[in-house]
Amino acid sequence: MLVGAPPTTPNHSFLLALIPFVISNLTELVREIRLEKSKEKDLVRPLDQRLRVSRANRRLRVLGEEIPWGDTGFDxxxxxxxxxxxxxxVVAHLKDSAKEVIISATSKDAPLIEIVVNEHEYKADxxxxxxxxxxxxxxxxFVKIIHDKFGIVEDSMTTVQSLTAT
Known part of the structure; x- marks a missing residue:
């Protein structure tokens, strides 16, 4: 989960999380985070409709519905x-103050920027x-490094994934 390691610099902070599939059970979500991060049991705690992120001493607003575009203030x-x-x-995210959207999935039409592979293709615009x-x-x-060093002619990959809400 993204809030597992929030930025601690004063120039960056998480403002909002839209979690439509789990908002009704925020306490259960936090319990699962604690199980995964057992060494840091107090890292994340539920607080009304927010998550309190201890290490960063910040509160993350959690919504289960549409984002209130006008009052978020995110970049x-x-x-x-x-x-x-x-x-x-995703262009709707660019309403009001958002400057950039990063899609954490493969996209049919958005430029794909992969660290180590092609981050040099990222342009500020x-x-x-x-x-x-x-x-x-x-x-x-990993594959890029091996290919650059030794060359890969053909490969095959098998993954096992669990069901998700989407």
Whole structure:
């Protein structure tokens, strides 16, 4: 989960999380986070409709419905619902103050920027980019290094995934 390691610099903070599939059971979500991060049991705690992130001493607003565009004040959106992966669907995030949207899934039409593989292709004027899927992020850097060093003629990959809300 993205809030597992929030930025601690004064120039960056998480403002809002839209979690439509789990908002009704925020306490259960936090329990699951605590199980995964057992060494840091007080890292995240439920507080009304917010998550309190201890290490950063910040509160993250959690919504289960549409984002109130006018009063968020965010600059960057990480679209990780799995539902909106095409530019025409995520462009709504650019309303008001958002400057850039990063799609955390493979997109049919957004430029794909993968760290180690092609981050040099990122241009400041791109306002929507895809950072591929978690599987791609785990594999692409590793494969690129091996290919550059030894060459890969053909490969095959098998993954096992659980069901998600999307």
């Amino acid at each position: 960057y959106v990480i679209e990780s619902s799995g539902v909106f992966t095409e530019q025409d669907k 791109l306002d929507i980019v895809s950072n591929a899927s978690s599987i791609t992020n785990c594999l692409a850097s």
